[in-house]
Amino acid sequence: MEKIAVLGAGSWGTALAMVLIDNGHEVRLWTHNQNHAEQINQTHSNEEYLPGIHLPASLTAYHDLSKAVEGVNAIVFVVPTKAIREVCQKLNGVLQDKVTIIHGTKGIEPDTLKRVSEMIEEELRGDLYHDVVVLSGPSHAEEVSQKHPTTITASSNSIDEAEKAQDLFINENFRVYTSPDMVGVELGGALKNIIALGAGISDGLGYGDNAKAALMTRGLAEIARLGASMGANPLTFIGLSGVGDLIVTCTSVHSRNWRAGNLLGKGNDLDEVLEQMGMVVEGVRTTRAAYQFAENKNIDMPITTGLYRILFEGAKPKDVVDQLMTRMRRHEMEDLSTILSNRYSS
Ligand SMILES: NC(=O)C1=CN([C@@H]2O[C@H](COP(=O)(O)OP(=O)(O)OC[C@H]3O[C@@H](n4cnc5c(N)ncnc54)[C@H](OP(=O)(O)O)[C@@H]3O)[C@@H](O)[C@H]2O)C=CC1
Numbered sequence: 001m002e003k004i005a006v007l008g009a010g011s012w013g014t015a016l017a018m019v020l021i022d023n024g025h026e027v028r029l030w031t032h033n034q035n036h037a038e039q040i041n042q043t044h045s046n047e048e049y050l051p052g053i054h055l056p057a058s059l060t061a062y063h064d065l066s067k068a069v070e071g072v073n074a075i076v077f078v079v080p081t082k083a084i085r086e087v088c089q090k091l092n093g094v095l096q097d098k099v100t101i102i103h104g105t106k107g108i109e110p111d112t113l114k115r116v117s118e119m120i121e122e123e124l125r126g127d128l129y130h131d132v133v134v135l136s137g138p139s140h141a142e143e144v145s146q147k148h149p150t151t152i153t154a155s156s157n158s159i160d161e162a163e164k165a166q167d168l169f170i171n172e173n174f175r176v177y178t179s180p181d182m183v184g185v186e187l188g189g190a191l192k193n194i195i196a197l198g199a200g201i202s203d204g205l206g207y208g209d210n211a212k213a214a215l216m217t218r219g220l221a222e223i224a225r226l227g228a229s230m231g232a233n234p235l236t237f238i239g240l241s242g243v244g245d246l247i248v249t250c251t252s253v254h255s256r257n258w259r260a261g262n263l264l265g266k267g268n269d270l271d272e273v274l275e276q277m278g279m280v281v282e283g284v285r286t287t288r289a290a291y292q293f294a295e296n297k298n299i300d301m302p303i304t305t306g307l308y309r310i311l312f313e314g315a316k317p318k319d320v321v322d323q324l325m326t327r328m329r330r331h332e333m334e335d336l337s338t339i340l341s342n343r344y345s346s
């Protein structure tokens, strides 16, 4: 049995904490909101973020970060991307011993264009942790908390750390694979949220399955193009953390990104949508980051650019779809064959 602190008591943090409890670990679930910690401990539920799910009595929520991390062997970050740096800074003041660091957060930081593991490495004191591990794949909290079969990938620059995370989480309902391609696994999880916003918009506009399949497939081409330019192995994008997560996020009503896109497609503006959602919609900030990266590096990202124009420049979703459909004609596999030949000829 290991002692583990899960930082972030939203839907994903709570579901991951439940998996760890099922595996016999002692788990402390930390939230920055004192009332929320009290509510979880009193009711053994997290009605705000995971309604209708009964939490194990042994799952204890903490508001005091120093108590939550005292004596732990591992820390799992599951706060939104925008909170990663702040939580690392708080940890620097309270963490005593070296721990395994795992994160389940899916995003890229605008302006710096950093992945979550890079943000952690920049902020957390180097003597406090081993190589960071990312856990990413098709895994809605709502289904994981009901023990529905789920598969996911643990990736790290250190295979030992990835396997440590695999050991902590794997069970008969939650199958964990490992991958050495940390860049690809993190980018797949972050960038699919952009495409899921687009899929929601398409459904909200009343378009059908053809349009959604097109968005997912051409979206995957964009993800692979951007990912390869950031150093990912393009083959990672046909794995669980790539196409797997793209499918689950673009086709499920559980997805916060799909739901936010759906409201946008129905004519709501971004502020109204985010207000209504009440949960983190990572794709919004990641669209800004990916758009900035594509602009800087001159990478062709038509879907991401269209999303950026809808989210931040007030473009009408229907006009953006029309523009995407009337772009200059081209060869379908143009970029994929270039990516692969660049990779394997060098
Ligand atoms: N939900 C899912 O199924 C999955 C989510 N993810 C990823 O996990 C991450 C978290 O998502 P999810 O759990 O859905 O998000 P939620 O919106 O459900 O919860 C976010 C949690 O983070 C807390 N939080 C917000 N800001 C801060 C802060 N500055 N310091 C500390 N805590 C903070 C919130 O607290 P409060 O509201 O009290 O401020 C809340 O408890 C995201 O990156 C998401 O992409 C990955 C896989 C699956």
Ligand SMILES: O=C(CO)COP(=O)(O)O
Binding pocket: 106, 137, 138, 139, 140, 141, 193, 196, 245, 248, 249, 254, 255, 256, 257, 258, 280, 281, 282
């Ligand atoms: O990443 C997820 C499932 O794998 C959850 O996606 P959403 O944040 O869109 O709900």
